Amino acid sequence: LNHGTVRGLRHERLAALVAEVGETCNFTTLDGAGVLYLDRVEAPWPWRLTLDVGAHVPLHCTASGKLFLAFMDEPRREAMFRTLNLQAITPHSITSADALRQACAAIREQGYASDREEFVIGLVAIAVPVRDKQGEVRAALAVHGPTGRLPLEQALLRLPALREAAERMTPLL
Numbered sequence: 001l002n003h004g005t006v007r008g009l010r011h012e013r014l015a016a017l018v019a020e021v022g023e024t025c026n027f028t029t030l031d032g033a034g035v036l037y038l039d040r041v042e043a044p045w046p047w048r049l050t051l052d053v054g055a056h057v058p059l060h061c062t063a064s065g066k067l068f069l070a071f072m073d074e075p076r077r078e079a080m081f082r083t084l085n086l087q088a089i090t091p092h093s094i095t096s097a098d099a100l101r102q103a104c105a106a107i108r109e110q111g112y113a114s115d116r117e118e119f120v121i122g123l124v125a126i127a128v129p130v131r132d133k134q135g136e137v138r139a140a141l142a143v144h145g146p147t148g149r150l151p152l153e154q155a156l157l158r159l160p161a162l163r164e165a166a167e168r169m170t171p172l173l
Helices: 006-021 063-070 075-085 097-110 152-156 159-172
Strands: 022-032 036-043 056-058 113-118 125-131 139-148
Touching: 006 022, 006 036, 006 139, 006 159, 022 063, 022 159, 036 063, 056 063, 063 097, 063 113, 063 125, 063 139, 075 097, 075 139, 113 152, 125 152, 125 159, 139 152, 139 159
Parallel strands: none
Antiparallel strands: 022 036, 022 139, 036 056, 113 125, 125 139
16 A cells, blocks of 8 residues: 555645644554554644654554454454453553444444544544445544644544545545
């Protein structure tokens, strides 16, 4: 997903999304038992979380990671649950497979995932799936920001823009 001429086109669309929503946005994919950052565009705020392209983050406590888990087929998801280290990164991290199963069911139903200070205290995120032409979830598009500037309720108002951007990413996978 991160090679070829379409990478520049995806980056332009990601930059346009950041201009629209006013916060940092990420384009990620599943990589083994983690989330791989393929691209990101930073918002011009002085307080922000820095994760470089190529960085990996856990599945169980990030919006993109939980999204990937939720949209896996059930046998693959259950196999992943058996191997994941559900350690508490923050006091809000999901640390039980049953709670993660419930979160995945809710994500499938609502079509987006959230991180409620589960990876970094003071940071929230929401993520939506980017599907290929066959409808398979191949990537995620996420927005995140500090709770003082972007409470979760405000982040959720950005869902329509995220979903529209995700649809525009489909031809670029």
